[in-house]
Structures are given as structure tokens and as C-alpha cells.
Amino acid sequence: MLIFKPFKGIHMKDTSLSNFPMYSPDKYTEEQIKAKLRNKNPSYIDIIKPTFFKGESPLENRFKKVRKRYEEYINENLLESDPSSIYIYEQTKRNGLTFRGVIGLVDVENFKNNDIKVSERANEQKQEIFSKFLDLTYLQTNPVILSYNSNSKLEVMIDLEIKSKPLINIEDELGITHKLWNVENRLKIAQFKETIENLPSLYLIDGCYRMAGAIAHSDKIKAKNKSKDLLFDNNHYIMSLIVSSQSIKISEYNYLIKSLNGLTKKDFFDKLETHFTINRKGNNPYYPSHKHHISMYYNGEFYGLYIKHEFRNIPEGLGCMDNYLFRKFIVESIFNIQTLKQEKELITYLQGSGDIKGIMDLKAAVDNREYAVGFGFYPANFQDLQTVSDLGKKIPFKSAYIEPNLLLGLLMFDMK
Structure with a gap:
């Protein structure tokens, strides 16, 4: 059975900081990355900065520095944590094309048991690196994307939530707008949870190596803590964006x-x-x-x-x-x-x-x-x-x- 649950999301405290998040580093040129690294403003790339200095120290040491830098951001009050929530995410491109869905946690067992279908093979090298990243930073900063055949009940629930003021509303460097709403009302969370858990099927459409890396991380934690109650251990969940098949675009x-x-x-x-x-x-x-x-x-x-x-x-x-x-x-x-x-x-x-x-x-x-x-x-x-x-x-x-x-x-x- 599919398990979907809320979590305490972490995000920039000043929710107008459009330059804080970034796309995957492979989307940028080397010069663009260097320019971002030179920027002195609080940013996600500043948190993961140690990962870019490949000759400096072993990968494990660099990942430990990422965790340390993240905790410094927390202590400096640059990041904040929400109450346990699910999130509505909406992205609008310059041409008006809009994507939207619900973000929450999905149990890794749902992937292992084929409750969520996976159509892609994971890149083993990327999987191993991401698993080490999770082992040492304990941070998930980009949800995998799951899709389903359109469900009218879930679409109506999303419609109702996005009528309120978003928690985050920013325009990125490409002119794309990103909005995020957090839903912390227990009754609403229960309604979303029930609807999503009863979807006939879900398909992983993006984030295959991150899914595989999260499973490997979970397995290591389970091997170390065989008697621990897994229900309340966050190491066994994957942050996931769940979107309708009508809210994705597939290009060649x-x-x-x-x-x-x-x-x-x-x-x-x-x-x-x-x-x-x-x-x-x-x-x-x-x-x-x-x-x-x-x-x-x-x-x-x-x-x-x-x-x-x-x-x-x-x-x-x-x-x-x-x-x-x-x-x-x-x-x-x-x-x-x-x-x-x-x-x-x-x-x-x-x-x-x-x-x-x-x-x-x-x-x-x-x-x-x-x-x-x-x-x-x-x-x-x-x-x-x-x-x-x-x-x-x-x-x-x-x-x-x-x-x-x-x-x-x-x-x-x-x-x-």
C-alpha cells in the first residue's frame, strides 16, 4: 500500500530571495557556476560549495562540510522549518505553460515493492554518490517526480489551496515563476493523504538515481538499527512531487x-x-x-x-x-x-x-x-x-x- 505523509519542510527564511535556489549544476556552464560561487549572498550553492572543490579532499569530507554549512545557515537564522505540512507547488513558464502538484514524503518500500512503477534504469555512479551524500548530509533538496492519470478530486483540492497567498513566490533567472503553498491543517492533510494513497497507480518520471540512492541509504540505516521503529525514522522516506499526467510535458x-x-x-x-x-x-x-x-x-x-x-x-x-x-x-x-x-x-x-x-x-x-x-x-x-x-x-x-x-x-x- 502506498504511504504518503507530511514533513517539516526547510526553506529560505526570506521567501523573496529568488537567487537562493538553483537548477542542477549540470544545467550551467563552468563560468556560470564560478559566478554563482563568487556571490556572497545566502544561497543553496553556498551550502553545497565544498562539493565543487574536487581536488581539495575526499568526497566524504566534502559532504560533511555541506552538513556543517547547512547547520550554520540554521544557526544564523537564514533557514526556517515549517510545522508538519504537505506542499502545493506550481511552476509557470514565460509562455504560460503551467505545472503543479503536491509535495510530501513517500516510503522507500513503495518503490521496492513496485507500488510505484519505475520505467528508467538508475545511473549506478550517480546513485552511489547520492547515497553517500544522504549518508553524510541527511538532506534531500530536490523531490523526485511521480505522475498519475488525472484525478478530478485531487485537482479540485489543489485548486482550493492555490487561492490563498503562497508561502514562496519567486521568479528565477530564466523568468520562470515558482510558487509554494504549505498545508498544515490536519483535516486537509488527511484528505490529501487519503486521496493520494488511493490513486490506482503512480509512475516515477524523474529522479531515478536519487530514488535508488535514497533506498540504498535507507537500507544502510536499517542494517545499523534493526530494532528501531521505522515509522518515525525519516531516513526511510523520499521527498516526492506528485503531478498529474496532464501537468507534465514530455519532449524528445x-x-x-x-x-x-x-x-x-x-x-x-x-x-x-x-x-x-x-x-x-x-x-x-x-x-x-x-x-x-x-x-x-x-x-x-x-x-x-x-x-x-x-x-x-x-x-x-x-x-x-x-x-x-x-x-x-x-x-x-x-x-x-x-x-x-x-x-x-x-x-x-x-x-x-x-x-x-x-x-x-x-x-x-x-x-x-x-x-x-x-x-x-x-x-x-x-x-x-x-x-x-x-x-x-x-x-x-x-x-x-x-x-x-x-x-x-x-x-x-x-x-x-
Whole structure:
């Protein structure tokens, strides 16, 4: 059974400090990170500053310094803790696109018991590092994202809460607005808890390695404290944002291939024709308008690659993912790439936009002679992720870019 509960969220005391939280460091250039580190104002990056000095000391020592810096922020009255609450989160982009959901704690056992379906494989290196981070800092600063098929009762409850003044209302460096409401009324919490715990199914759509790292941390704590009552031990819960499938956006990743590995154009196209019908588009930029249609840009021209019907949807679940079929019929069949390590040496992944802009970005990269050929995809949808998850399978690497993209440090969970 799903377990969802409130927690005492930690956040900046001055809730107007828009520069306190930040996106994941990999979203910034090296210069942008250096500029943030030079900033003397209170900020989340100041708390995790020791993690950026890789040559200074072992990772464990740097994580201990993060915990120490966090406690200094608490003692300096820069951060505050709420009463036990659940939270409503809303993000609005400049184009008006809005995402919203409910933040609370989910028991790690719900992931281990498959009460929450996981469609992605965790990056083992990131998982191990994050587990060590939790072991030494006891801080969760970015919720994993869980999604469900739209539930009218839960949507109405959220609608009612966001009519009040938000606890936090900031605009970030990208012009995106983030609002946070805390719900501490016991009756309301009980209503949210009951509704969420009775959802037919939940799916992890972002934060796979953090989920796996939190489970590993929990297992270590359990091994050390076998007789302890786990119900009141925060180390066994994961901060989670629960959003409707109607309140997420799934965009594609497009792929750039560095070389044809010695194949001539004729050899390459002959091999493609085994599994694809090829439609020459010439100079007209082509964005695939359907699943099983792939855009290809090669030697200054666009082509439509249409996966032949006899090869679609096989095997069940994975066969609905164009990225899987691309790997099977191009990456493996034509280039003989069998491992993810080999794939990363051949392919660069380019975040798409759900429209022609992503295709033009792909074209520019190939025209700059950085790559031999580019492939653009039609985005997967939530039903695709559900199908793969329900069958107990995992989607291919870099199959979907999912929003909302959350800020680190906007809301934190101290497990101590």
C-alpha cells in the first residue's frame, strides 16, 4: 500500500530571495557556476560549495562540510522549518505553460515493492554518490517526480489551496515563476493523504538515481538499527512531487552521430532500407508528425525514415518507443554498437523542443561539420512510459526529457 505523509519542510527564511535556489549544476556552464560561487549572498550553492572543490579532499569530507554549512545557515537564522505540512507547488513558464502538484514524503518500500512503477534504469555512479551524500548530509533538496492519470478530486483540492497567498513566490533567472503553498491543517492533510494513497497507480518520471540512492541509504540505516521503529525514522522516506499526467510535458531527445564508421552513402542507405521506408525531403526541414516516423539530416538534405509496419511495436511495450527501434535497427544493426559505453562514444544527445526548432538545432550541428548525420524524433507520451513500466521493462537511455524542471533548495527535507 502506498504511504504518503507530511514533513517539516526547510526553506529560505526570506521567501523573496529568488537567487537562493538553483537548477542542477549540470544545467550551467563552468563560468556560470564560478559566478554563482563568487556571490556572497545566502544561497543553496553556498551550502553545497565544498562539493565543487574536487581536488581539495575526499568526497566524504566534502559532504560533511555541506552538513556543517547547512547547520550554520540554521544557526544564523537564514533557514526556517515549517510545522508538519504537505506542499502545493506550481511552476509557470514565460509562455504560460503551467505545472503543479503536491509535495510530501513517500516510503522507500513503495518503490521496492513496485507500488510505484519505475520505467528508467538508475545511473549506478550517480546513485552511489547520492547515497553517500544522504549518508553524510541527511538532506534531500530536490523531490523526485511521480505522475498519475488525472484525478478530478485531487485537482479540485489543489485548486482550493492555490487561492490563498503562497508561502514562496519567486521568479528565477530564466523568468520562470515558482510558487509554494504549505498545508498544515490536519483535516486537509488527511484528505490529501487519503486521496493520494488511493490513486490506482503512480509512475516515477524523474529522479531515478536519487530514488535508488535514497533506498540504498535507507537500507544502510536499517542494517545499523534493526530494532528501531521505522515509522518515525525519516531516513526511510523520499521527498516526492506528485503531478498529474496532464501537468507534465514530455519532449524528445534528438541524436547526433559522429561518423558513419567508414560506410559510404550507398552502403548506409542500403542498410537503412532493410527496416525503413526512406522519403527524401530535400532542403525542407522535416519534423516527424507521428510515432514511428524519424527525421534524418545527412549531407545537407532531410529525409523521412518510416519504420516498416512489420517491425513496429515489437517487442510489446518497448516496440512503441522509437528510440528503442532506432537503437535496434540503426545503432546495433548498422553500426554494431552493443553497449551504452560504446553508444556514448558514437552519439551525442540533443534535447529537442517538441517542434521544428529542435530539428534546426540538429541541422546546425551537422552543418558545422561536428557530426556526420542527425536524427530527430517524435516525442514519447505518458502512455508509452506507463506501458513499458507496467510490463516491468525499462525505457532506453535518453528517450524523453520531462518537465517540470525543479529548483534545488527551494524546499528541503532534513532526515535527522
